[in-house]
Amino acid sequence: MTPVAGYFTLCDGGQHSAISSQLLRFNPIAECRPLKAFCPRCVTKIDRKFISGPAGPLEALLEWNPQVTARQVALVCHPHPVYGGTMHNKVVFRAAKAALSVGLPTLRFNFRGAGKSVGTFTGGEGEREDVRAALDSLAAHFPGLPVCLMGFSFGSWVGLAVGATDPRVSTLVGLGVPANSSNFDFLREVRKPKLILQGTRDEFGSVTSVSELYASLAEPKQIHWVQGADHFFSGKLDEVQQVLQEFLTPLSVATA
DSSP, X not given: OOOOTTEEESSOGGGHHHHXXXXXXXXXXXXXXXXXXXXXXXXXXXXXXEEOOTTSOEEEEEEEOTTSBOSOEEEEEOSOGGGTOOTTOHHHHHHHHHHHHTTOOEEEEOOTTSTTOOSOOOSSHHHHHHHHHHHHHHHHHSTTOOEEEEEETHHHHHHHHHHHHOTTEEEEEEESOOTTTSOOGGGTTOOSXXXXXXXXXXXXXXXXXXXXXXXXXXXXXXEEEETTOOTTOTTOHHHHHHHHHHHHGGGOOBOO
């Protein structure tokens, strides 16, 4: 088989024949590997790009499998840019990887002022506009498809606030929600499916504060506690990815 530039495997080419009968469900994977041989059902296309943002171009990374027909897409928002948060954060990467593994085209982007994105940090208001710009970009590439919006830490506070009211967003996922100091009242009456994924030792979202937040939310909702995990899910990222894959599987692809 022939190497293909710009593609990365979602499974090990050497294992492909052994799992080919299960590919229609895009079973969870251990690692993404640089493509060594083209596998028509197991690759993602990576488009490194800039999207139009209200304060200037936003650096972004769009990944999708061109060999399948998606029923939903995903957007992942990164943690606080002032403290080094970018779209390459480990939790953000694992969230994107989980979405891709079940066939959802996935967009990550840098908020204004982060990475190569133009602009300066505004404290949340401008960053919510950046989320809307990212949704516009996804809609242009995949018109009419509902969006699963995921956010980690600051990205959950900013992203879920937009997703709560934007009709293009059908599903919400908050990872490491900073409920100790951030107001999530905007989620209380939202009837979209919601998942909160939280470490029991999260220093920015304690068990008490996140439990109170979760109790206030309308159904449908789910919560998963990662036992012993800190805010960054250190040492627990495999569990985070697995839980996300299981949650996202019903949103998966319809094969062409």
